[in-house]
Amino acid sequence: MGEDTNYLSALQDYYSAERAMPSFAKICQLLGFSSRSSAAALVARLKLQGYLDSTETGRLKPGKRFFERELAGDVVKAGMPSATYDGARDTITVDEYLVEKPSKTIMIQVKGDSMIDAGILPNDMVVVEKRQMANVGDMVVAIVDGEFTLKTLGREKDEFVLYPANPAYPVIRPHGNLEIFGVVVGQFRKYG
Amino acid sequence: MGEDTNYLSALQDYYSAERAMPSFAKICQLLGFSSRSSAAALVARLKLQGYLDSTETGRLKPGKRFFERELAGDVVKAGMPSATYDGARDTITVDEYLVEKPSKTIMIQVKGDSMIDAGILPNDMVVVEKRQMANVGDMVVAIVDGEFTLKTLGREKDEFVLYPANPAYPVIRPHGNLEIFGVVVGQFRKYG
DNA sequence: TTGCTTGCCGATCAAATGTTCGATTATCAT
DNA sequence: ATGATAATCGAACATTTGATCGGCAAGCAA
Numbered sequence: 001m002g003e004d005t006n007y008l009s010a011l012q013d014y015y016s017a018e019r020a021m022p023s024f025a026k027i028c029q030l031l032g033f034s035s036r037s038s039a040a041a042l043v044a045r046l047k048l049q050g051y052l053d054s055t056e057t058g059r060l061k062p063g064k065r066f067f068e069r070e071l072a073g074d075v076v077k078a079g080m081p082s083a084t085y086d087g088a089r090d091t092i093t094v095d096e097y098l099v100e101k102p103s104k105t106i107m108i109q110v111k112g113d114s115m116i117d118a119g120i121l122p123n124d125m126v127v128v129e130k131r132q133m134a135n136v137g138d139m140v141v142a143i144v145d146g147e148f149t150l151k152t153l154g155r156e157k158d159e160f161v162l163y164p165a166n167p168a169y170p171v172i173r174p175h176g177n178l179e180i181f182g183v184v185v186g187q188f189r190k191y192g
Numbered sequence: 193m194g195e196d197t198n199y200l201s202a203l204q205d206y207y208s209a210e211r212a213m214p215s216f217a218k219i220c221q222l223l224g225f226s227s228r229s230s231a232a233a234l235v236a237r238l239k240l241q242g243y244l245d246s247t248e249t250g251r252l253k254p255g256k257r258f259f260e261r262e263l264a265g266d267v268v269k270a271g272m273p274s275a276t277y278d279g280a281r282d283t284i285t286v287d288e289y290l291v292e293k294p295s296k297t298i299m300i301q302v303k304g305d306s307m308i309d310a311g312i313l314p315n316d317m318v319v320v321e322k323r324q325m326a327n328v329g330d331m332v333v334a335i336v337d338g339e340f341t342l343k344t345l346g347r348e349k350d351e352f353v354l355y356p357a358n359p360a361y362p363v364i365r366p367h368g369n370l371e372i373f374g375v376v377v378g379q380f381r382k383y384g
Numbered sequence: 385t386t387g388c389t390t391g392c393c394g395a396t397c398a399a400a401t402g403t404t405c406g407a408t409t410a411t412c413a414t
Numbered sequence: 415a416t417g418a419t420a421a422t423c424g425a426a427c428a429t430t431t432g433a434t435c436g437g438c439a440a441g442c443a444a
Contacts, residue, residue, distance in 0.1 A: 003391090020213060020253035024432065035393045040433070042391090057400075058432055061212035090299070094286040095259035098382055102208050103201035106262040107284060119313040119381070125289075127261075139383065188286055188380035189311070191331065195421090216402065227423045232403070234421090249430080250402055 007031055007042055008051055012066065016091050021052075021060035067092050098186035104130045105185070108141065108148070115139070115150050118165035120187060126150065127186030132179075136160075139184040144172060148181060199223050199234055200243055204258065213252035259285045290378035296322045297377070300333065300340070307331070307342055310357035312379060318342065319378030324371075328352075331376040336364055340373065 010030055014022050022030060027039035043060065046052040053063040099105045110124045118139065120126065126141075134140045140153045142162055151162035151172060162172040202222055206214050214222060219231035235252065238244040245255040260283035291297045302316045310331065312318065318333075326332045332345045334354055343354035343364060354364035 018247060018253060020247050020251055023249055023251070023430075025430075026249060033392075035395090036432080037394080037434080038392050043432095045391095054432090055210060055212050055218075057215055057218065059212060059215070059400095060432090061210060093259060094290060094299075094380055095261070096208070096211075098286060098380065099259075099261060100208055102204035102259075102261065106264050107286075108264045116311070119308070119311045119316070121311040124311070125286075127286075185384055186380065186382045188290060188378065190290055190378045191376055215400075217400075225422075227425090228402080229404080229424080230422050235402095237421095246402095252402095 004042065004045055008046060011046075011052075012091050015062060015066075021062065023060070062091075094188070098127045098188070100185070101129055104182075106130065106182075108150075110150060114164040114166050114169045115152075116166050118152070120150065120165070121189065124187055124189045126184045127188070128182040129185045130182040134180050134183045141181040141184065142172075142174075143179040143181050144174060150184070153180075196234065196237055200238060203238075203244075207254060207258075213254070215252070257283075257285075259287070261285070286380065290319045290380065292377070293321055296374075298322065298374070300342075302342060306356040306358050306361045307344075308358050310344070312342070312357070313381065316379055316381045318376045319380070320374040321377045322374040326372050326375045333373040333376065334364075334366075335371040335373050336366060342376070345372075 011022065011027070014026075014030060024036040024039040024043070027042070028034065028036055031039070031042070033039055033042075043052055047054070047063065050063045050065040052066065053061050055061050106128055107125050108128050110120055110122060110126055113122050116122075120139075126139075128141050134153050136153055136155050138153050140151065140162075142149050142151060142153075144162070149162065149172070151164055154161045154163045154171075156173070159173065159175065160178050162174070162178070164171070203214065203219070206218075206222060216228040216231040216235070219234070220226065220228055223231070223234070225231055225234075235244055239246070239255065242255045242257040244258065245253050247253050263282040263284050298320055299317050300320050302312055302314060302318055305314050308314075312331075318331075320333050326345050328345055328347050330345050332343065332354075334341050334343060334345075336354070341354065341364070343356055346353045346355045346363075348365070351365065351367065352370050354366070354370075356363070
């Protein structure tokens with residue numbers, strides 16, 4: 001049980017480096033087993049705990065808990081930095097974290113400060129999932145007068161409206177012909 | 193060539209959903225091939241372009257460019273971006289964009305709203321480069337009273353101080369014993 | 385002691401894997 | 415037409431895969 005934790009760590013490291021799960025044979029090599037049935041048993045144990053899972057064809061893949069983050073302690077909480085984080089074991093990339101539907105996702109650089117109160121600064125990048133369907137409250141990229149606009153989708157009476165997150169900008173009321181390009185599912189920014 | 197782009201998208205979607213690469217047989221099923229050699233040929237093509245790679249045991253895994261996403265840089269003008277299929281599209285991966293020194297970089301989840309005016313919301317992730325040297329004006333993760341704190345580094349007279357980006361929080365004046373854990377080089381956030 | 389559980393080994397099996405080859409088709413420039 | 419190229423197919427190959435079985439040793443409770 002306690003040993004399994006170390007085994008899991010090794011598997012996470014492998015996945016982090018290779019971006020693919022090892023085969024049973026590779027697991028043996030990795031963990032020092034000499035029989036693949038040992039690997040199979042270990043995998044069965046870890047599956048029960050939700051750390052591993054299988055493809056429909058029986059191949060190994062990460063389970064839901066596989067990515068449980070050992071995040072470098074909360075900013076507020078105490079703890080020494082050396083203790084909270086040792087290795088650079090990021091099992092998942094930012095891309096995988098932010099993008100769920102790669103084929104429908106594009107990055108757009110934000111111009112202007114109309115969403116600044118929502119924490120979107122000029123030149124930020126937003127991750128946009130291209131689709132027409134959006135819910136009220138979603139941040140959307142809409143097409144107004146042939147131009148892209150980043151706003152929050154709202155509804156007034158029976159009409160959809162676009163709210164900026166900056167009191168200096170007006171609410172946009174497209175009166176029926178509102179075209180939505182996509183929905184903002186993420187955002188990122190680089191400093192320096 | 194153009195068709196391969198669609199094929200790649202399908203593989204990316206599969207990987208994003210399954211967190212594992214499909215086998216050749218699965219690729220056939222996914223893309224409508226009826227021979228695994230077709231899948232092998234496609235994989236060989238995508239490997240050459242750096243989108244795919246192989247494990248040491250021959251299993252498929254994502255290549256370096258696998259996580260690239262299309263970048264719609266200047267969004268302002270023009271009606272539809274789909275018309276802008278003039279050859280080389282800009283692509284980026286968020287990880288490469290945000291992380292320059294992987295071995296010295298960690299992600300920290302932000303607790304609290306002390307930097308809200310700087311566009312850092314609670315639960316945002318900040319990309320922190322671990323180093324002691326920072327410049328005035330840099331956003332830093334400092335260790336004050338044994339706790340991590342996200343603030344902007346400033347100087348008053350001959351002392352370093354930490355400015356929050358929220359008028360509700362006080363300026364921190366460590367009086368000499370200021371320990372800097374790292375410098376914020378990026379930030380990202382996921383919606384929904 | 386006895387009995388039970390847990391983890392690992394060694395061996396075996398059917399199924400799935402990636403690879404390779406030759407043949408076929410479609411496209412396009414000559 | 416002719417030839418070249420690219421993409422797909424169909425079939426065969428040797429390996430590797432994950433699954434399964436019985437057996438063994440260590441730990442622990444009764």
